[in-house]
Amino acid sequence: MNEKLIQIGKNAKQAAYKLSLLDTITKNQILNQFAEKLVANTDQILAANQKDIDNASDMPAKFTDRLKLTDQRIKDMAAGLQQVAALQDPIGNIDKGWQNDAGLLIEKKRVPLGVIAMIFEARPNVTVDATALTFKSGNAVILRGGKEALNSNLALAAVLRAVLKDNGLDENAIQILHDTSHETANDLMHLNKYVDVLIPRGGAGLIQAVVKNATVPVIETGAGNCHIYVDQFAEEQMAINIIVNAKVQRPSVCNAAEKLLIHRDVAKKMLPAIAKALQDHGVQLRGDDRSREIVPSIKPASDEDWSTEYNDLIMAIKVVDNEQAAIDHINNYSTGHSEVIISNNYQNGQEFLNKIDSACVYVNASTRFTDGFEFGFGAEIGISTQKLHARGPMGLNELTTTKYVIRGNGQTRK
Amino acid sequence: MNEKLIQIGKNAKQAAYKLSLLDTITKNQILNQFAEKLVANTDQILAANQKDIDNASDMPAKFTDRLKLTDQRIKDMAAGLQQVAALQDPIGNIDKGWQNDAGLLIEKKRVPLGVIAMIFEARPNVTVDATALTFKSGNAVILRGGKEALNSNLALAAVLRAVLKDNGLDENAIQILHDTSHETANDLMHLNKYVDVLIPRGGAGLIQAVVKNATVPVIETGAGNCHIYVDQFAEEQMAINIIVNAKVQRPSVCNAAEKLLIHRDVAKKMLPAIAKALQDHGVQLRGDDRSREIVPSIKPASDEDWSTEYNDLIMAIKVVDNEQAAIDHINNYSTGHSEVIISNNYQNGQEFLNKIDSACVYVNASTRFTDGFEFGFGAEIGISTQKLHARGPMGLNELTTTKYVIRGNGQTRK
Incomplete structure (x- = not known):
């Protein structure tokens, strides 16, 4: 020493x-x-x-x-x-x-x-x-x-x-x-x-x-592979606003969203408009087969994508069968920073808040609020993604x- | 792995x-x-x-x-x-x-x-x-x-x-x-x-x-090199009761006292009675030169003694010139578990509480109270001596x- x-x-x-x-x-x-x-x-x-x-x-x-x-x-x-x-x-x-x-x-x-x-x-x-x-x-x-x-x-x-x-x-x-x-x-x-x-x-x-x-x-x-899950009870315009804000406002920071999960029942209806809004802001989209069937301009995502924090104008999209599949995916791939469900269903919101194991879990708001100033602390030394202290x-x-x-x-x- | x-x-x-x-x-x-x-x-x-x-x-x-x-x-x-x-x-x-x-x-x-x-x-x-x-x-x-x-x-x-x-x-x-x-x-x-x-x-x-x-x-x-400091305003009988309780009641545990510091102005008056009470309970005493001049049956302490947790019926004693010397000694040698001042002086008690950097700092009570059950938690998984979490x-x-x-x-x- x-x-x-x-x-x-x-x-x-x-x-x-x-x-x-x-x-x-x-x-x-x-x-x-x-x-x-x-x-x-x-x-x-x-x-x-x-x-x-x-x-x-x-x-x-x-x-x-x-x-x-x-x-x-x-x-x-x-x-x-x-x-x-x-x-x-x-x-x-x-x-x-x-x-x-x-x-x-x-x-x-x-x-x-x-x-x-x-x-x-x-x-x-x-x-x-x-x-x-x-x-x-x-x-x-x-x-x-x-x-x-x-x-x-x-x-x-x-x-x-x-x-x-x-x-x-x-x-x-x-x-x-x-x-x-x-x-x-x-x-x-x-x-x-x-x-x-x-x-x-x-x-x-x-x-x-x-x-x-x-x-x-x-x-x-500061490790932030943040997710937004749009469930079958989401309001479309709210979803678009939150996703665009979370992805685009400042893509280089840890509280920017990196992944979008969407319930299969609304993917066909909402994904084209969400994808267009993101692409209009210059976001490159990657996705699973089901999302690419709906929006062909989405590029294929590799396995590695799901655990990657891009810190850039890139977003990966996955269509899921139900809320539990979304929760399992997030708890498996997330860095435990911030995750959002967009839904107007009480039960689904509660389940998401209870089952997601991350520092900040949201219903109907942008991941970008995970911040000492936005929380009202008046300062920030960083965002802890561990559980101790x-x-x-x-x-x-x-x-x-x-x-x-x-x-x-x-x-x-x- | x-x-x-x-x-x-x-x-x-x-x-x-x-x-x-x-x-x-x-x-x-x-x-x-x-x-x-x-x-x-x-x-x-x-x-x-x-x-x-x-x-x-x-x-x-x-x-x-x-x-x-x-x-x-x-x-x-x-x-x-x-x-x-x-x-x-x-x-x-x-x-x-x-x-x-x-x-x-x-x-x-x-x-x-x-x-x-x-x-x-x-x-x-x-x-x-x-x-x-x-x-x-x-x-x-x-x-x-x-x-x-x-x-x-x-x-x-x-x-x-x-x-x-x-x-x-x-x-x-x-x-x-x-x-x-x-x-x-x-x-x-x-x-x-x-x-x-x-x-x-x-x-x-x-x-x-x-x-x-x-x-x-x-x-x-669980590392507990715990100290008791008897200042010049201590009540003698209270000092004896607390020291004996802290040292003798269960010497093998981490909240037992291991060291006794005493202000020079009261050492001559109080140390013989304190030493006798401890020795009557089978405690082997070690000490610095000044304590041994007052109580010759105290054996000499080595440098190593000051940082040792005995977990046994042994106590080391040091005569100090003032409270700051006691505080400096404790902050230097302690494991940061539990420390006590025995004093009826308001200012001295406050200084001790403020300046000692340990998990539990006491005025006029036994170190043995550092315990989840005694604190009223109803359970205990251990006593943390670190600062995080x-x-x-x-x-x-x-x-x-x-x-x-x-x-x-x-x-x-x-």
Whole structure:
């Protein structure tokens, strides 16, 4: 194990202890100073970013677009920090409290997790967005971003760390790994003594690599093979509106719909209009034989399609015999993110809500609502597709844990 | 990866789906039948257990005592099943519900985790106790017990599985690994596709091995290097009562106190009486130089003592200069289980509660209260010393997760 990394772990743990004792007013003041100083230091941040852009000249435009910072993007990050400052602080909340049989007063109190590590790709905005949420929730953060964004990440973190220092706080509440090697990332996944949770952010490959390797607790986010099932009691225009919104509005994100299942009794009637609406928005359709008999312009889907998250203007369609077939298909192929039934039948809606094993299950709404902001959390660190600790959109509350605070007057156990 | 184990994982996942749809009345009926049939099959269970006892003739008495089943122990397991049947079912509870800005009705609903795996030592009662809680909370369980208890575990599970079969339910809700090799245990720790959480139960060695190896989500339980700090405002008799209770009542368990810290201003006055009370109960004392100057019968403590969980009638004592020194010592050496301050000073009590980073933090009560039954949960699967998902005593609620159930009327995202 890398000695430098162990030192970073120790530093983070110490900083987390101090952070856990800060009151909300102080944390909010710091967040607002973060915002102010980022804007004030725009020139030096952009200069550092330019180095990264120059080094990435061989990369595709999509990649450099994510990497690139601008005046406006720095202002957006600053606005994000101010928004987080305005959110309610979960720390100190009492989830529940009671008196036990021996007369002890027991409270379950919200406290920070401690040290949060994040591994992410070459998107420098994550440095600031993640720090806003971890800092507000009283956690120290260790950030390991993509190597192509290292200069940008270090420049951003330098501004934030200077604010901490100027306020007499521990700079190590925010640490960037300078060493972006795979070996060090792997060591970070095994830093059990210091890391309370590791949250990978990025594509499916990154997240699966972390889940497969890490021994520190991981929260798995962002895999979204989302389904919409149109049953025989669906209203056609509602179905079209929801499907188009879920597929087309922002196809690259995890809450976009990827698959359409439709009941055989309405496929002949509704599928042509649904397919046309999607195709009019540039969506390429793939499907099973039954869907292709109805709409010949649908290309054949392979077995692999059913488990693929396209993140693109592609949708695969399957005609099903009944609701149970739809449910079985979804529970088998889904990543457990978000699934929708479109139906006006009470019983069918209830069955779908009960039987689908995903983080978010909908009747008659777009998958695109699976989002911390849309849910009203005011922030989002990611969307958990695992079942432990957090499931679905994660806001500030999901970056906390609890401890039991117990007040007695001399009780001993009988 | 072991093909048989993959099949066990698939079977468990399928059984979990069916279990998740059972209503509480049915689950309670089955739990009561489990109890009845265990007692009715006492003879064959004891015969199987006798084989294990015969095979373990070389093992120490402590080991065979844990392994041995008797009429009474089978009745106790049956009573445990009936108690769990009587507990409130957490499944279906709505933790919170609200309407978002777009008019969606969002509910956060309690659902089973799915498949719970347990690795435990040669204690056949765990087979029944764990099954009671996993079944009641709607989860399928895969049990890998110590190889020395295999015949007993299989006999117990056969009775439970027969009850499931007789009721037309899926027997694979309860599966025992026949193969107790380390290789298969290791494969189980990597069965990410089918295991939603792995809970090791046993000694520190077993738990650390699981935490270090597993890639499935783990809940770490039961490591308890618990501290009591007597400050300068403590009432002497209360201190003695609590310390003796916490150390002596049941020294082998994780919520027993292992360390005593005492403020220098009261050490001279209180330590002799505290030490005598402990020694009168057969406790061997170890300590730092300052404690040994006051009570010469205290043996010297080594550095290793401060991080050791004795699980025995041993206690290590340290004199500290102030509360912060006590807090720093505890946060450094503790396993994060349970810590106590004995004090009548308001400010000191508050500081201790705020600054100690453990699952349970007490003022003026015994560490022995950290227990699902004492907390009023009516059951306990273990005491979590990690921060993710569950922290402190784990009852039925901690064996569940949530899903968001969302009802709309055609909403699409703007």
